[in-house]
Structures are given as structure tokens and as C-alpha cells.
Amino acid sequence: MRTLIAGIGALGGTIATRAVSAGVPVWLATRTAESARALRSSGLRVSGIGGAAVASGIQVAALEEYRGESFDLVVLATKAHDALKSAPFLSSLLSPGGTLLCIQNGGVSQILSARLGSSVVLGGVSNLGATMVEPGIYEQRNAGHLLIGELASGLSDRAANVARTLSPAIETRVTANMRGAVWAKLLLNCSVTTLGAIAARTMREYIASSTGKEVFRRTYDEALSVALASGTRPERMIVEPIPGEDYGAWIEQVIAGYGDAKPSMLQDFEKGRRTEIDFINGYVAQVGEEIGVPVPMNAAVTELVHRIEQGQLQPAPARLDELSLRLSS
The missing domain is CATH 1.10.1040.10 (N-(1-d-carboxylethyl)-l-norvaline Dehydrogenase; domain 2)
Structure with missing residues (x-):
């Protein structure tokens, strides 16, 4: 599953570092080209609960540079306001049947599902405690997990497939009651x-x-x-x-x-x-x-x-x- 992680802050960065370290092929999107260059140079590191992990040789670029690319899964890990702004562009990068997984706090996933369609948006919540010490360096503070599922309720093959894709990086569970x-x-x-x-x-x-x-x-x-x-x-x-x-x-x-x-x-x-x-x-x-x-x-x-x-x-x-x-x- 070709995967893009948009937003390399505390949560997105921790997931990205563990994904690359585990050999999961992911691409990373930052807000600016300058941020992308800095991360390409420094790589990513995470410490704390779950053990240390290092990711070098990462595939990272500014979000706009992915125009014309195609992904099966986009993990939207930005702050809420940025998520609403970037979601329409990110949805245009999805391959037919692709999924936009929203893991923000609050009502973001429900707002985007209403705007983009429940067939595009998959809901997610995280209880993973993580902080960004500085760009590219993260500390994981608990053994948290992602909980994902259909906002229209029920279980689905696509939620199960997304969980399998992300599980090498972070424990990912599926619920039939995402809302x-x-x-x-x-x-x-x-x-x-x-x-x-x-x-x-x-x-x-x-x-x-x-x-x-x-x-x-x-x-x-x-x-x-x-x-x-x-x-x-x-x-x-x-x-x-x-x-x-x-x-x-x-x-x-x-x-x-x-x-x-x-x-x-x-x-x-x-x-x-x-x-x-x-x-x-x-x-x-x-x-x-x-x-x-x-x-x-x-x-x-x-x-x-x-x-x-x-x-x-x-x-x-x-x-x-x-x-x-x-x-x-």
C-alpha cells in the first residue's frame, strides 16, 4: 500500500520514524521545501517507550511537490486547521479506491467525511503520547495505539488493510464504532x-x-x-x-x-x-x-x-x- 504521511510533527513524525525503521515504504510531506531539505539531511529519530528508532534516507518533500503522484493511503497527521486546508489536495493524490486517514483531535474527521465523502475518509483517534523535541527528533511517552474505523460504523476490509499496513510502525486497532x-x-x-x-x-x-x-x-x-x-x-x-x-x-x-x-x-x-x-x-x-x-x-x-x-x-x-x-x- 503506497503511503504518504502528511504532517511530521509529534504524532506524524513518531509514526513515520517507526515506519521507515521497520522497513515500511512511506513518503513524507512537510509544509515547506526548506523543512523537507532539513529532514532529508538530519533523518528522523525517536526515543522513549517502544525503544529507540532511527530513519535515514527518508523520502520527504514539500506537500505541493507531490502534485501528480498517486497513493493508496494518505495519513493526515497535521494540526486541525491545516488538515481542513490540505485535505482537498491530498484527496486528489489518492489512487482509485484510496483512503484518507484523519487522526486529528475533535471533529475533523467528521467534517472532512461530510465534505469529501465517507468512501474517501477513514476516521482515526490516537492515544499515543509523543512530543517533538525539535524537528526530526521525537520522544514517545506511552505505549499508545491508533484506533481506526468507518465513520458510518461497521467493519470494513479497507480499515483492516490500513491497520495491517500501519501496524509495523504503531499498534493499530479497528473499531466498528468509530464515531x-x-x-x-x-x-x-x-x-x-x-x-x-x-x-x-x-x-x-x-x-x-x-x-x-x-x-x-x-x-x-x-x-x-x-x-x-x-x-x-x-x-x-x-x-x-x-x-x-x-x-x-x-x-x-x-x-x-x-x-x-x-x-x-x-x-x-x-x-x-x-x-x-x-x-x-x-x-x-x-x-x-x-x-x-x-x-x-x-x-x-x-x-x-x-x-x-x-x-x-x-x-x-x-x-x-x-x-x-x-x-x-
Whole structure:
């Protein structure tokens, strides 16, 4: 399966390094020709969980330089905004029956499936923890995997074939409930990650306050209501996505699984990067409005993150107090 990996950041770079090291023939696409030249010269290296791997003599070029080429599989591993911009061009590189595998957070795969067609787009979510130390050098922080599947639900030969292609590089599993898996991760991104970024705290830290507990519950419950109202049953990841009767025990499970990680969105704030909020809480707010489910907390969270992006506010625990007061007035 002739494979192109577009986006050589933390996730795409880690997969690419392990793929080339394992002898999987892949081509790599960067945003600029300068980046491609630098990676051709330096090669790729990954360390950490899963062991060290080195990739030299890599086939890498700027995305535009692949015009006229043909691939059976394109792994779209860019940031969400770049994914929406580049997906139409990438889909033009697919051979007949080819697949565009989207592995971004949030609603990206569902948005692209609606635009390009479910026969083109295959959904994916990752729980692989990886960081890019510098271009071409990556650190893998857990033994994570890719979960892929049809967004229209059900199992398919093409998902199984893609899993076989990528498995030498990263453990790749197939689910019959891909939309449920996307929403399960989205629920946690909306609450654990975004609220931690706003407060500049881990979940374990911010949820120790009564305000943190309240804002978390409202944000999560709204997102869950949207998922269920849209006909999606979120799939179990590390924890059950639907809290049981013992809510306190469920919260403790979430904290045990995710409570001590530094939110990736907080890192975006610190580095002055554009966040993916429009595809996380913003996506929940958009879908909620479309199907008539009230989502005031997720809408307010989205607006607040944009104000932080614009430098009008700084992330701090007081931001959660402001959200609570705003929606109780």
C-alpha cells in the first residue's frame, strides 16, 4: 500500500520514524521545501517507550511537490486547521479506491467525511503520547495505539488493510464504532484538556475546587448530551464515557487516567500557537446548536479560549470562576 504521511510533527513524525525503521515504504510531506531539505539531511529519530528508532534516507518533500503522484493511503497527521486546508489536495493524490486517514483531535474527521465523502475518509483517534523535541527528533511517552474505523460504523476490509499496513510502525486497532470513539475522546478533550488549559492546571489540581467540579460537570454533560442526541454512543476508552450512579467513583477513574497530564492546549498558549478549540468545544457548540441541544458552557469556553489566544486574558484558575459566575447570572 503506497503511503504518504502528511504532517511530521509529534504524532506524524513518531509514526513515520517507526515506519521507515521497520522497513515500511512511506513518503513524507512537510509544509515547506526548506523543512523537507532539513529532514532529508538530519533523518528522523525517536526515543522513549517502544525503544529507540532511527530513519535515514527518508523520502520527504514539500506537500505541493507531490502534485501528480498517486497513493493508496494518505495519513493526515497535521494540526486541525491545516488538515481542513490540505485535505482537498491530498484527496486528489489518492489512487482509485484510496483512503484518507484523519487522526486529528475533535471533529475533523467528521467534517472532512461530510465534505469529501465517507468512501474517501477513514476516521482515526490516537492515544499515543509523543512530543517533538525539535524537528526530526521525537520522544514517545506511552505505549499508545491508533484506533481506526468507518465513520458510518461497521467493519470494513479497507480499515483492516490500513491497520495491517500501519501496524509495523504503531499498534493499530479497528473499531466498528468509530464515531463513538471520536466522541469519547472529544468528551475528555472538552473537559479535561480545555479546562486544564484555561486554568493553567492539571485536572487533578483544578477539580479539587467546587468551581472546578461544577464547570467540569457542566462542560462534560453538555458534550455527552450532544453526542447522544446526534445518535452516537461514545465508546469506552480508558473509562466509561457515560458516568454511572456513583459519580464520585467515576471522577476518580478519570483523574487516575488523565488527571496529571499537562494539557496540550496550555502548551499552545505558552508558545503563542493557535489552538484547536474550534474543533473541540467549538465543534460541540456548533453541533449542539444545529440539533437543538443547549450548550452554553461549551460556547462560553470556546469564546474564552479565543480571548486567551488573542492575548486579552491569561490562563489562570480564576477563569473557571468567571465561567461559573457568567452562566449562573
